[in-house]
Amino acid sequence: MKHRHALLAAGAAVVLTGSIATATLPASAAATGCGVSYTVQSQWPGGFTANVAITNLGAALSGWTVTFAFPNAGQQVSQGWSATWTQSGASVSAASLSWNGSLGTGASTAIGFAGAWTGANPVPASFALNGTTCTGSVTTPTPTNTVSPTPSTSTPPDPGGPAPRLRVSGNKIVTADGKPYRLLGVDRSSGEYACVQGKGQWDGGPVDQASVDAMKTWNIHAVRLPLNEECWLGLSGSPNGATYQQGVKSYVNLLVANGINVILDLHWTTGAYSNGPDWHCKEATATCQKPMPDAAYAPQFWTGVANAFKGNDAVVFDLFNEPYPEIGSDWNKTLGWQCLRDGGTCAGLPYQVAGMQDLVDAVRATGATNLIMVGGLEWANDMREWLAYKPVDPLNNIAASWHAYSFNACATASCWDTQIAPLAQQVPVVLGEFGQDNCGYDYMDTLMRWATAHGLSHLAWTWNPWGCSTGAVLIKDWNGTPEPGVGEGYRAHLRTQSPYATP
Missing domain, CATH: 2.60.40.290 (Immunoglobulin-like)
Known part of the structure; x- marks a missing residue:
């Protein structure tokens, strides 16, 4: 850098x-x-x-x-x-x-x-x-x-006011007045699954001022919200359609008013892939993670989301959670990158795919200028050919969306040096999800030191009190009580950070 x-x-x-x-x-x-x-x-x-x-x-x-x-x-x-x-x-x-x-x-x-x-x-x-x-x-x-x-007791000053409007400038995310800015915070899961599992919109979790205040005690400045395509479009689930959309809008508005940027993520989509391995989601409906978004509904989803939030550039659009289109071509990476960008008929995937170019076009056709995030292969962990297959954006307002769990292929500082650091010298890299496969903080600590040194935005999975038994759960309750190890470590880290402070 x-x-x-x-x-x-x-x-x-x-x-x-x-x-x-x-x-x-x-x-x-x-x-x-x-x-x-x-x-x-x-x-x-x-x-x-x-x-x-x-x-x-x-x-x-x-x-x-x-x-x-x-x-x-x-x-x-x-x-x-x-x-x-x-x-x-x-x-x-x-x-x-x-x-x-x-x-x-x-x-x-x-x-x-x-x-x-x-x-x-x-x-x-x-x-x-x-x-x-x-x-x-x-x-x-x-x-x-x-x-x-002591990081756990010193929190950088909060400037107050609503979350800043954001855009890309070179390899930085910047505010409307050109100040470099990092998205620092957490993922809040439930908007992707609760509506199709009979659990309401947010799985019983609060979306009120008290819950936002709990986030602010951690010095959280960004929240990534996974969403469900079918619930937004009114195709299935409960709530769905206008009620689901209004729930998203209300929560986004509350977070932004409290100085917290929001990343809206298309997480669960339609698309049957019955020939996948046993662990893969084989259902045709939006009840689990698919290799790629579908051409039938994903562009409609982003047209609707972009129309709902255009004019509010404090909101960021993460086009698709964790692509892995190469699964259909026996892990052929070249075919995977082509599918990721161009969509259409992709090797081994029986449904028509919406490529990232299709989704960028859908967003921009509405007139929305919001910052867009685009992932890579292998569940957004492989970013090696990201620049070569970056979709065209007439506004050139795209950041790279990277995920890095301890069980991913690229999970060491030497790999990050080789694969991620060169990319971060060219475009902003947002570490949209990360965690480790136990409830400790050692891997995450190494990753946070590296990401901070390289000026990366980063959001940890997840701000949900599910009980930490296999990792990636930050809190014990909605008051923000941290889980030992993982939660305590990440809270301490966030409290030493300012979104305006970059290397």
Whole structure:
């Protein structure tokens, strides 16, 4: 990711704002050939995450290594990303990877790590790029604003007011006035299944001000709502049609009025696939997750949703939850990507498919300008060919929708470095769902450190008190009492974040 903080022309300083410390280390092109900005993004007793942004002010490089020394013997790199990290004593080295090794004159890149500390956590005093020192002296002024370093008790200030209108600018989501913004929050399940399972619209869960206030105690700024195609269109379920639509509109309006952006997700659709494996949904109706949306009703769904929410750009449209069209072609990825974008008759799928281009066209035909999210293959976990098969949007207002569970194929920092980081340098990436297959927080913690360092939006599954036995359940009750491990960890993380703060 490109470095977005200005480097000072002379001198260097550590600035402590809340619990975030930033050291900006200058360099003249002739003397040092490089500049570095070291940012402690979050800190808690015994641990922290840091971002290291590097600017090459010398000749172009085809590979690079950044080195520095920790001032305190108790400081250690636990895990790093976007580079190969090693540590010997106090000395730390971070070597480029294949995708970010080229660094032209004036070009920047960013790497990061999760670390541990004891006693104190001072910033390093000097850095070098390929052996050339690129720092001045570092001084630490007296902090003018401090908060508790414990994430669970320090929440960034809420600016108040309704949720901002959003759009894409380069590889960032920005507000109407151009400020970079991240969608940080949770998924709220039930709108996709309750209406077709005899459980009402929200499965008995509240959609009132008290329930929204509970979300705000976690510092939630975005909620993703999965929806059911047939219930929206009035084809089946209860409630359905106008009543279901009004329930969605009312809840969306309440969330937006409270400063919470909403992502509307088409989750369950029509489409029979009886030849699928035993675990696959074989019912023709919208009672489970299908490989792709259907041409019969999905465009109608998005026409209706877009008409309902056009003019409200605080609402984001996630076109289809977790595509896996390659299942019908014996996991042929090329055919899968073609089906994802173009739809129509897809190999092995017996129903006519609505491709992402069809759904983009349906939204834009209404005049809606809302930000759109489009997923990848393998349940939105494989994003490797996303850019090549990105649908055409006349507004160029599309973000990549990525899901990352501990049981997915791409579930390690090395995979994220290889497959997701290059994409995030080109377009905004929204981590629309993530979780792990137990009720702990270790995998999610690693993912959150990586996602935060790369400026990704992220929403965890799920804000539903189902009882955490196999993972992906955040709360014990609608008051927002966190589940031990998973809920406590994610709440602590959110409370250290601001949607306006990006690396």
